[in-house]
Amino acid sequence: MLAVNHGGDSDSTGDIAGNILGALLGAGAIPDRWLDPLEMRDEITRLADDLHTVHHHRDDRAFADIQARYPGW
Numbered sequence: 001m002l003a004v005n006h007g008g009d010s011d012s013t014g015d016i017a018g019n020i021l022g023a024l025l026g027a028g029a030i031p032d033r034w035l036d037p038l039e040m041r042d043e044i045t046r047l048a049d050d051l052h053t054v055h056h057h058r059d060d061r062a063f064a065d066i067q068a069r070y071p072g073w
Helices: 010-025 041-056 060-069
Strands: none
Touching: 041 060
């Protein structure tokens, strides 16, 4: 709340604070009542999982599957 209640660039500081907390706490910290109506939830989840796989796991088969999902990569 403090990140957005100031006279500066509050939308940017709220965005940064939210991203840091999201990385720290994970999706499990987000209430279902916020997640249930989220548009394109499956696509967002898939993209997040793919980014995690690319950066933390060196599985060539998984990497090939991910590359196939994102043409031009």
